[in-house]
Amino acid sequence: MPAVLEVDVTIVGGGMVGASLAAALSGTGVRVLLVESVPSDSGAQRSFDARTTALGNASQRIYGALGIWAAIAGEAEPIRSIHISEAGRFGFARLTATEQGIEAFGYVVANRALGAALWRRLKEDPRVLLRVPARVGAIDIGADAAVLTVEAADGAVETVSTRLIVAADGAHSQVRTAAGIEASVEDYVQVAVVTTVATDQPHEGRAYERFTAAGPLAVLPLHDGNLAVIWARAPADAQELMALDESAFLARLQAAFGWRAGRFTRARGRGSYPLKLTRAVTAVARRVVLIGNAAQALHPVAGQGFNLGLRDAAMLAEVIAAAPADAGNEELLSRFAAWRAGDRGGVTRFTDGLVKLFGDTRPGVGLLRNLGLLLFDLTPPAKSALARVSAGFAGPVPRLARGLPVRRD
Ligand SMILES: Cc1cc2nc3c(=O)[nH]c(=O)nc-3n(C[C@H](O)[C@H](O)[C@H](O)COP(=O)(O)OP(=O)(O)OC[C@H]3O[C@@H](n4cnc5c(N)ncnc54)[C@H](O)[C@@H]3O)c2cc1C
Incomplete structure (x- = not known):
């Protein structure tokens, strides 16, 4: 019988969020397997395609603490001010970083540059096992571990026993379906x-x-x-x-x-x-946790989706590193879900609300929006609150987002 590979955590999906989780867990002593179906430098890799991403300040700190920021800082452009307006209306709002006492609202980076930096890091760490290009086949979830098959592009099949499966395989998550977790799609x-x-x-x-x-x-x-x-x-x-x-x-x-x-x-x-808008009804199931787009895929209107997913990854790495004996135990997963609920719910509602408010064509609503933008421009507390949300500060803040290492030693 072929040997079974035993690991603590199997991450399915090495896109923006899954690769970031693997990088956060590298060096913590946790045995990690990352399974990705498309190589990061392939033209078919949609996570690291020609798009750019606005990284909030919390995300910048996470990459700083992981030692990834140095590799992308030279290509990142700081956002020093934000101008919000509505076509055909007089109201507009301005936010400036100096007014908020910060250097920038965030930094715009090319997804490709981020992918290259993350995967370079992962390839340097022999403790993170990489299977790429490969796909996950059958998944059998038991009480103490999950057993799954990993199929390489050359047809080789490997059996893996893992304490935890992390679904970082995007909005159409195969793992989410295999775990029986439903998702609503709007x-x-x-x-x-x-x-x-x-x-x-x-x-x-x-x-x-x-x-x-x-x-x-x-x-x-x-x-x-x-x-x-x-x-x-x-x-x-x-x-x-x-x-x-x-x-x-x-x-x-x-x-x-x-x-x-x-x-x-x-x-x-x-x-x-x-x-x-794709939203999983729950973030965790037995031996399974969803992060990034597999848990919630948002409208890009306020540039929040990836920032939120990266905070999922940072918090999950912290929770796992604090209890490495059984990375998939139920109490750990419940704690993770509870800690992330506020940030996930708040950012999802904020983003969805923004799309719907400005898409509302009922008479009078446009005028109210105008007044809202004008008042917003005149009200410093509202501006500060928005600046904080965009920086990623709703709910408990992961250690990495405070610039601290994943593990408390
Ligand atoms: C136009 C646009 C602009 C955006 N701009 C911003 C922005 O400025 N700021 C921001 O915060 N967010 C932004 N977002 C959101 C952001 O792109 C997503 O939040 C982010 O891509 C989520 O990353 P992910 O790793 O969770 O999922 P994905 O990017 O979907 O990655 C999933 C990965 O899993 C792999 N995979 C899938 N199935 C399997 C399988 N069965 N086995 C193995 N591997 C598998 C895929 O190949 C891929 O690598 C934007 C989105 C769009 C559409």
Whole structure:
């Protein structure tokens, strides 16, 4: 009979969140196996594709504490101010980092750069076992351990016994289904069109969130002086935008966004992402825990999805490292779920509420939004509260997010 590989934790999915959890657990003494179906440098890897991610300050601290930040800092652009407006209305709000007493609201990094840094780290650590490209086959969950098969691309099959399975396999999580955990899916009937544009003005670290009747339009500053555009539209509109040539696309973007960032002169590459809110009904089951998009996949409107998933990973690493004898015991998983509930629920409601508030076309609602934005601009406590949420400070804060090591020694 072939030998069974015994580990403490099996992470299924080595995208942004799963690879970050593996990096957080490396060096803690916990035996980790990471199974990923697509190599991080493959063009087919959707987690580390041509998108950029706005990392909040808590995320930046997590990567700092893990020693990953140094590898990406040179390519990260600080967000020094945020400008929020609504197309066709007078109200707008401005948030500046200096007003909040912070250096930046966050940092914009290329997903590819983050993927390269994370996977470089994982390949350097012989205690993190990597299976890539490979997929998980049958999963049998028992009282003391779960037994699963891992199928490599060359057809080789391995049997693994693990104390805990972490589902970090994204919004369509196979592990979530295998564990019998249901998820609700709400289609926003919007598709995000993502591209990078050049302008004739320096961006000075300014990010923009512009709400339009068809969906929000976010513009983020990039390290090379360009801007990342995330433009949510109705599906038919998005399809049309994807098919336009560069100059017609730039003209449509300029008309929707206005001139506050200058004249758009180039648009490089375009990708499209259908937007849905997917929420697992529970974050844990026997010997299984869900993190990142497998637990909650959000609209990108406020750039919160990955930041939230990274806090899942940071908290889970902390809880596991504190009780390495049985990484999947029920009490540990319940504690994790309870600690994460506030942050997960709060950020999900905040993001979903924002999409719905600005998508509401009932008479009078637009005027109220305008007054809201104006009042918001005049009310320092509201601005500080939002700045804190975007920085990742709702609920208990993981040690890594405070710049401390995973383990308390
Ligand atoms: C347009 C857009 C812009 C965004 N911008 C931001 C932003 O600025 N800030 C922010 O915080 N968030 C942002 N997000 C959200 C962010 O992209 C997600 O939260 C993040 O990708 C979640 O990472 P994940 O690792 O949980 O899941 P995924 O990225 O989906 O990764 C899942 C991984 O699991 C692997 N996998 C899947 N099934 C299996 C299997 N059976 N076996 C093995 N491996 C498997 C996949 O290959 C992949 O590597 C944005 C999202 C979109 C769509």
